[in-house]
Amino acid sequence: MIDVEDLIALVTAYNPRSDTGKIREAYAFGNEMHEGQMRHSGESYFTHPVAVAALLTEMRLDDATIVTALLHDTVEDTRASYTDIAERFGTDVAELVDGVTKLTNLQLGSTETKQAENFRKLFIAMSRDLRVILVKLADRLHNMRTIKYQSPDKQAKKSRETMEIFAPLAGRMGMQWMREELEDLAFRVLNPEGRASIIRRFITLQRETGDVIHKITADVRAELDRLGIEAEVFGRAKKPYSIWRKMQEKGQGFSRLSDIYGFRIITENELDCYLVLGAMHQRWKAVPGRFKDYISQPKSNGYRSIHTTVSGRDGKQVEIQIRTRQMHEVAEAGVAAHWSYRDGVRAENPFAVDPARWISSLSERFNDSDNAEFLEHMKLEMYSDQVFCFTPKGDVVKLPKGATPLDYAYNIHTRIGESCVGAKIDGVRVPLWTRLKNGQSVEIITAEGQRPQATWLDIVVTGRAKSAIRRSLREEDRERYIRLGQELARVAFDHIGKRSSQKALRTAARRLGVEDTDELLARLGSAELSAREVVNTLYPELAAREGEEVDAARAVLGLDADQTSTRGACCQPVPGERIIGITQRGQGVIVHAIDCPTLVEYEDQPERWVDLHWHSGRHAAAYAVTLELTISNDAGVLGRICTLIGEQKANIADLQFVDRKPDFFRLRIDVELRDMEHLHMVMTALEADNDVAEVARVRNAVHRP
Incomplete structure (x- = not known):
């Protein structure tokens, strides 16, 4: 475990004016509170908070954040309280510790509504003080570095959560080094065979080709020296998970994957960045479509760099990133660069983004979202790369990769999106589902009276557009x-x-x-x-x-002890509908929906009527209901409809075609359901499908008991 003096040395190396007394006090207090607690590795538990604090010193963060790291588990795992922290270390630290504690209690890997609700809480914590997330990310990184001591189930759960939540979040905040390490640590757990195979192939490649990184680095330095450009050059092989993801995305084997090496060139000033770019393109052939200028068009988290891929030594494709030292500091620390210290004062980095402004740029798109849409927005924000397009006036519009002209229209203004009838890209009319590319000029064609179509939901990719379309359709x-x-x-x-x-x-x-x-x-x-x-x-x-599942044998209440019941085939009642029973000789009691037309026949026989109701609780999906659908006569449609029903946890008991036309089929499907709510869910899912023209529940009054 790092002792307190070593930790203080790490802090004072970048912040000589640090309140070392406060750090010593926090170290002692945390050590005392965690006394007797052990990690799964057998080490003292306090080694973990100290390691988290040490990680944060690498980002040159302020004293409050370092103290928070030392105390971040005290309120959760010891007898210490919020009041204790506030009295000894101030409300700033107490609020940060409280924020980290609340994040620790969030089950971010849970599903659907709960996950969305917890994502919103995560986002609220970010908006209050982004340092809470920085501590939490460092906490997760150290836990992932020592995850081998956890049980296999816990390793898998934490690794999935890391891959889905924390790694993308670190990337979205501009901390790419942390994202890559978190992804690779999770990859080690989730797919150890895949990771091992990548490493084995790397070793084989190095044996065959020698130290490629050293050779290419020497080539780049020689070219820079020839032109008299002062710059540092760093080369590295990409992380195993990064290579694995490229293999999956491109559908290529390792041997066909070329850009597995990355190089960074750190220059003295911005002008030199472009001189270096020219030198690289003059020395080697640039790979088409692999150039991005984030200096002239920075990312929202402050990231600036030029990215280009060239065909270098022996025809190997290598990615080169070119940036100044200040840009590099922001590229390494991301949004955290706002708190970075140097020589005891806040580092004045012109490229560091104000976290409040960054959070505001995200939150303005989420204000009108419900939980499901909010979750969709957050995942899109964290996973998306960006494309830059231009308005006819030359203004830049930033959109996620895969965006369409409809996304562009909604990004300009909701009114433009709703009235969109067409688009031109670089002056040429294109379909609305066209994927936009960097540097294209986009013009939207609108018309009065146009309204959003349900099919647009399949075209757009941005949360803002999806939310606006759903809202418009919902209003209709x-x-x-x-x-x-x-x-x-x-x-x-x-x-x-x-x-x-x-x-x-x-x-x-x-x-x-x-x-x-x-x-x-x-x-x-x-x-x-x-x-x-x-x-x-x-x-x-x-x-x-x-919510407890009801035994099918006692699903209907109101029967005498010696009576049995059967659902009426005429109306197929399901739990949730009002029901009535009609006694039938030899058949017990036939259960009908209260609005079943068959009941008219028994109006003059009140002695046969039995007052019934469904047992409250969760029923098994055992009540067959007949649905009639009209669907497109296209390849794969029927299979998709059956899959859609299965996704709603409903079983198809029977299927028959009623009518066949060249363009449409009409068919009846018997679906086994739980209750009326389940029926509504299935019918809503079917109605939303583009290839379903009509869906209706069928009640056959001819089949009488």
């Missing part, structure tokens, strides 16, 4: 969704013996952060919110009981 279908939502809410509340009153719905809307009851019902009707979530918000204990 709002009345229909509100009516559906009312029925779903009634059924869900009936399940637990409650009434879906306006007051109950208003309360649920407020607790779920929805603006009013109409919006709540619209989200229910559009399947963006489940009825179970609404009920659980108001009656969690009842909802928990309702």
Whole structure:
């Protein structure tokens, strides 16, 4: 374990004015609080906070962040409290420790709504003080470096979380070195055979070709010396995971992958960057489509550099990054460069981005998003590379890789996107699904009366465009969704013996952060919110009981002890619908939906009527319902429809074609479902498919009991 004097030496090396007394006090306090606690490796637990603090000194961070690292687990794992930290180390440190503690408690690898909710909390923590995320990233990096001492299940869970959340987040913040190391450490756990194979091939390649990095570095330095340009040159082989990802993306084997080496040239000034670029392109052939100028068009996190790929020695493709020393400091530290110290004062780096401005640039796109859309936005933000396009006036528009003219239109203004009818790229009319490339000039053609189409959702890739299109489509279908939502809410509340009153719905809307009851019902009707979530918000204990799966033998309540029941084939009632029973000699009680036309026949036989209702709880998917679909007669459509039903956790019991036309098929599918909510989910998923022209529930009044 690094002792306190060694840690202080690391801090004072870049910040001679550091409050060393405060760091000593934090070291002693943390050591005392964690006394007796051990890591899985058998080491004292306090070795971990000290290692995290040491990692943060590499980024030359301020005293408050270093102290936070030493104390970041005290509130979570020891008897220390927020008040204790605030009294001894100040509210700034206490707030940072509290923020890290809350992030530690987030289950970021959970699924769907919970993951989205936790992502939002992560983002809120970032917006309050980005140093919280810096401590958390250093914490995760040290844990990944020592993950071999964890159980296999925990290793896999932490590695997936690292690969999906923390590595992309580090990259999005500009800390590319940390992203690469986190990815490779996770790759070591998740695919050890794949990683080992990459390393073996590297060793074989080095044996065959010698030290390529040393040779190419010498070639570059010789060229710079010839032109009298002062610069440093660094070469390295890319990380195993980076190579593996390229192999997967390009569908190529290792032997065909050429750009597995990367080189950085650090110059004295910006002018030299372009002189070096010219020298490299003059000495070697540039690879088309592999040039990016992030100096003239910086990334939002402050990253500046020129990227080019050339065909170097022996025809090997090598990637070269060219930047000044100040640009390099930001490239290494990312947004963290804002807090970087040198000689006891904040480093005045003109390229460091103000974290508040950076967070604001992200948050303005998320304000109107619900949980699912927010999750989509965050993942797009963290994983996307960028393309730079130009407006007809020459202004630059930044978009993620794979963006289309529709994304461009919505990026300009929602009104432009909604009224878009076409686009021109470099003066040529193109389809709206065309993928944009760097340097293209884009012009949007609009028309009054145009409205967003459901098919646009398959064209756009940006969260902003998807959110705006969904909102517009939701408004068009709002009345229909509100009516559906009312029925779903009634059924869900009936399940637990409650009434879906306006007051109950208003309360649920407020607790779920929805603006009013109409919006709540619209989200229910559009399947963006489940009825179970609404009920659980108001009656969690009842909802928990309702979540237990009901035995199919006692699904219907209201029968006498000696009576059995059968679902009516005429109306195929499912849990959630109001039901009534009709006694039938030799068949027990036939269960009908309350609105079944067959019941008219028994109006004058009240003695045969039995008052029934469904057992509250989660039913098995065992209630067959017939759906009639009209679908496109195209290859693969029927298979996709069947897969879509399966994705909704529903089983297809029977399928038959009713009508076959050259362009459309009409078919009936018997689907086994849990309840009315499950039926609605399946029908909504089918209606949303572009190749489904119509879907309806079929009730056959001819088949009577």
